[in-house]
Amino acid sequence: MSTTTWLPDLIYVNGRFESDRAIVCDDGKIQEITKRDDGIRLKNRALLPGLVNAHSHAFQRIIRGRTEHRSQHTTDSFWTWREQMYAAANRLGPEEIYNASRLAFLEMALTGITAVGEFHYIHHAPDGSTYDDPNLLAREVIRAAHDVGIRIALLRVAYARAGFEKEPNPQQIRFIEQSPDTYLKHLEQLLDAPELKTGMAWAGVAPHSVRAVPLDYLKTIVTFANERGLPVHMHVAEQPAEVSACIEEYGRSPVALLDTEGLLSKRFTAVHAIHVTPKAIASLARAGAVVCGCPTTERNLGDGVVPVDAYFDAGVRVALGSDSQIQIDLLEDARELEYHLRLQKTARNVLAPVNDDSSSALARRLFDCATVRGAESIGFNGGKLEPGAPADFFTVDLDDPSIAGAATEDLLANIVFSLARTAIRDVVVAGKQIVSHGLHG
Numbered sequence: 001m002s003t004t005t006w007l008p009d010l011i012y013v014n015g016r017f018e019s020d021r022a023i024v025c026d027d028g029k030i031q032e033i034t035k036r037d038d039g040i041r042l043k044n045r046a047l048l049p050g051l052v053n054a055h056s057h058a059f060q061r062i063i064r065g066r067t068e069h070r071s072q073h074t075t076d077s078f079w080t081w082r083e084q085m086y087a088a089a090n091r092l093g094p095e096e097i098y099n100a101s102r103l104a105f106l107e108m109a110l111t112g113i114t115a116v117g118e119f120h121y122i123h124h125a126p127d128g129s130t131y132d133d134p135n136l137l138a139r140e141v142i143r144a145a146h147d148v149g150i151r152i153a154l155l156r157v158a159y160a161r162a163g164f165e166k167e168p169n170p171q172q173i174r175f176i177e178q179s180p181d182t183y184l185k186h187l188e189q190l191l192d193a194p195e196l197k198t199g200m201a202w203a204g205v206a207p208h209s210v211r212a213v214p215l216d217y218l219k220t221i222v223t224f225a226n227e228r229g230l231p232v233h234m235h236v237a238e239q240p241a242e243v244s245a246c247i248e249e250y251g252r253s254p255v256a257l258l259d260t261e262g263l264l265s266k267r268f269t270a271v272h273a274i275h276v277t278p279k280a281i282a283s284l285a286r287a288g289a290v291v292c293g294c295p296t297t298e299r300n301l302g303d304g305v306v307p308v309d310a311y312f313d314a315g316v317r318v319a320l321g322s323d324s325q326i327q328i329d330l331l332e333d334a335r336e337l338e339y340h341l342r343l344q345k346t347a348r349n350v351l352a353p354v355n356d357d358s359s360s361a362l363a364r365r366l367f368d369c370a371t372v373r374g375a376e377s378i379g380f381n382g383g384k385l386e387p388g389a390p391a392d393f394f395t396v397d398l399d400d401p402s403i404a405g406a407a408t409e410d411l412l413a414n415i416v417f418s419l420a421r422t423a424i425r426d427v428v429v430a431g432k433q434i435v436s437h438g439l440h441g
């Protein structure tokens with residue numbers, strides 16, 4: 001197996017940029033980061049670990065710009081947006097799902113994202129019938145990621161009902177698998193698919209929400225995931241209405257329900273987790289669960305602000321997702337975690353660690369959310385540059401106007417707070433270059 005050596009000006013290792021270092025890759029992994037002068041020279045480039053997008057609905061890329069106007073409702077909200085999104089979802093066949101996903105994944109690759117957690121819930125044909133292969137659409141999404149060249153965790157969604165005491169919603173017939181047995185049978189078929197044996201794709205369990213999956217069903221599939229060591233992702237407390245419906249049904253908030261039923265764990269990622277109490281935050285911390293914030297989507301949908309300051313204080317790990325794809329720019333998500341809190345609290349550097357006043361301390365925390373925390377959330381050993389880790393990384397142009405003139409010690413803060421997406425030049429996944437000079441292919 002031939003090794004490839006890359007020689008950028010700077011490499012981000014152990015939380016800081018080092019010069020005079022080469023990154024040596026072999027068999028899709030990083031072999032060493034060392035002093036070497038032979039290899040592929042990446043002039044005026046800084047090299048960083050690939051970004052990990054922990055929460056995506058790839059097909060929603062096609063409604064970008066199509067929901068930014070008043071609908072027929074007096075007031076627009078998450079729920080009126082959802083009707084528009086369903087209308088689009090219900091018109092997509094397998095080929096369209098592939099094309100929409102490929103478009104989203106291509107944009108992700110160009111922005112330095114090397115792995116994605118795809119929260120996939122369209123399973124059936126538009127009339128609600130199951131395809132001959134019940135994972136046809138999931139496999140089309142995996143094929144799109146494969147053709148672009150990024151890694152994918154296919155988080156296969158369980159969806160059983162419209163909600164507590166709600167009539168079935170005909171717009172959801174493509175998502176529904178009525179029983180946990182059907183869901184698990186289909187999941188096991190997916191786990192056996194050849195494309196999941198390559199290291200580039202794997203599966204996880206994704207109960208959609210407490211609204212869409214009743215408790216017994218939820219317990220059955222989370223138990224299965226825990227026995228197999230699979231990641232578990234779930235939308236939690238995105239909207240106040242979801243919290244009040246859960247209290248009405250179970251007498252407990254979503255996080256309290258998950259906690260008291262023993263469903264939280266280190267493998268559990270609570271997506272959004274916005275409308276939570278201090279007690280809920282403490283429960284997530286105790287369980288070692290991850291929270292995935294999606295701030296570009298959350299501000300677009302009017303969801304609210306993720307209380308990341310409280311999560312950090314409690315020691316909860318926070319990952320990031322591009323979710324609705326209104327923007328695909330994980331560094332924008334990273335800076336918005338902080339910016340939303342600045343607006344809410346009329347203060348600055350809210351998320352900066354207390355005992356570290358170095359100029360990139362806050363940026364380091366936010367960059368960890370976009371890399372290593374995302375990798376932990378979707379269940380792989382990525383998001384960092386060290387021997388044995390996957391050879392997944394991207395470079396930025398140090399001469400780009402958005403970061404030109406940055407001193408080495410301020411460079412990460414320049415990248416996290418100011419980098420233009422177009423400054424991303426090279427992207428490598430599993431040692432294979434998929435973006436060169438800002439172009440894919």
Ligand SMILES: [Zn+2]
Pocket residue numbers: 055057119235271323
């Ligand atoms: Zn989502």
